[in-house]
Amino acid sequence: MPDSTVLGLHHEEEHHPELLHHFADAEQQRDASSLGMWVFLATEIMFFGGLFCAYLIYRRWYFGDFAAASKTINMGYGATNTAVLICSSLTVVLAVWAAQTARRTLLIASLVVTMLLGLTFLGIKGIEYREKFVEHHVPGASFSFQNEPIPGHPGQYANPSHAQIFFSLYFVMTGLHALHMIIGLGIFTWLLTMAWKGRFTPEYNTPVEIGGLYWHFVDIVWIYLFPLLYLIDRHP
Amino acid sequence: MYFAVFFALLLGTGLTVFAATLDLGRFNAPVALGIATVKATLVALFFMHVWHASEKLTKMVVVGALFFLLLLLGLTMTDYATRPWS
Numbered sequence: 001m002p003d004s005t006v007l008g009l010h011h012e013e014e015h016h017p018e019l020l021h022h023f024a025d026a027e028q029q030r031d032a033s034s035l036g037m038w039v040f041l042a043t044e045i046m047f048f049g050g051l052f053c054a055y056l057i058y059r060r061w062y063f064g065d066f067a068a069a070s071k072t073i074n075m076g077y078g079a080t081n082t083a084v085l086i087c088s089s090l091t092v093v094l095a096v097w098a099a100q101t102a103r104r105t106l107l108i109a110s111l112v113v114t115m116l117l118g119l120t121f122l123g124i125k126g127i128e129y130r131e132k133f134v135e136h137h138v139p140g141a142s143f144s145f146q147n148e149p150i151p152g153h154p155g156q157y158a159n160p161s162h163a164q165i166f167f168s169l170y171f172v173m174t175g176l177h178a179l180h181m182i183i184g185l186g187i188f189t190w191l192l193t194m195a196w197k198g199r200f201t202p203e204y205n206t207p208v209e210i211g212g213l214y215w216h217f218v219d220i221v222w223i224y225l226f227p228l229l230y231l232i233d234r235h236p
Numbered sequence: 237m238y239f240a241v242f243f244a245l246l247l248g249t250g251l252t253v254f255a256a257t258l259d260l261g262r263f264n265a266p267v268a269l270g271i272a273t274v275k276a277t278l279v280a281l282f283f284m285h286v287w288h289a290s291e292k293l294t295k296m297v298v299v300g301a302l303f304f305l306l307l308l309l310g311l312t313m314t315d316y317a318t319r320p321w322s
Contacts, residue, residue: 031294034291035297038294038301042297046301053309053312056316075253079249090239093238212283212284216279216280216283223272224276227252227268227272228268228269232265234257235256235257235259235264236257
């Protein structure tokens, strides 16, 4: 006779519809998701790590040229964007907390504010990129970096081809970071529709938490990019 | 708690901008990276809930990722930073 008790188990036992059958309970499922996300973030750390390594090598070789090039980027934009991202990280933790405590209005508001702050970041980034294009500081055929003094060395000027390496790293690193922001905005759009439909409850809110982890990671990358790219040598 | 971390992060940002305008000689970079690391640690521990993670494996993955990042940067620098001829 077939083991009807085993076959019927899933129907007899009451469980949350979001709990997948191969997990013992909701907590184990959440821990597994969170662990999976952290493993992904570990690969992201190595992904950005390669760029940081390249940056480190060239910065040591061409420190004066890097300092001169860094000085031409608008520090105010960078600092503002840092503050914008920190504010967005706060609204993300508020969203996670709201999802865990069944505060739907706060959850939706936090997600919307997070996305607005993300868009603000990208807007400021766009203005900054535009300035670089106008100044011909974008690597390529029209790149020009003449007579830019090296800070701390009066009468010495930066080597344009070395400065071009700085701007290449600047555009790749901030560009890759901006791409992550855009992907983050996509994830948050999805979270927002789920939240709007009322899918998140105190028992099931893992997507908000996982999306939050991604957003915070992107924030951490910027926390390092800001001083490394904008603040190499700023003292008068 | 979240707000305390938030204000600490804003304070760190202000501090790093201020420190960049000072001439600290060779200590400018370590100070900037030190502040950034404190800020990143605050975000990871409290905003990303590593401090209260119920799963020890999560903490292990975080430490492991940082270990391999330091291996990448550290071992590279043992070469590039110790070439007296270049």
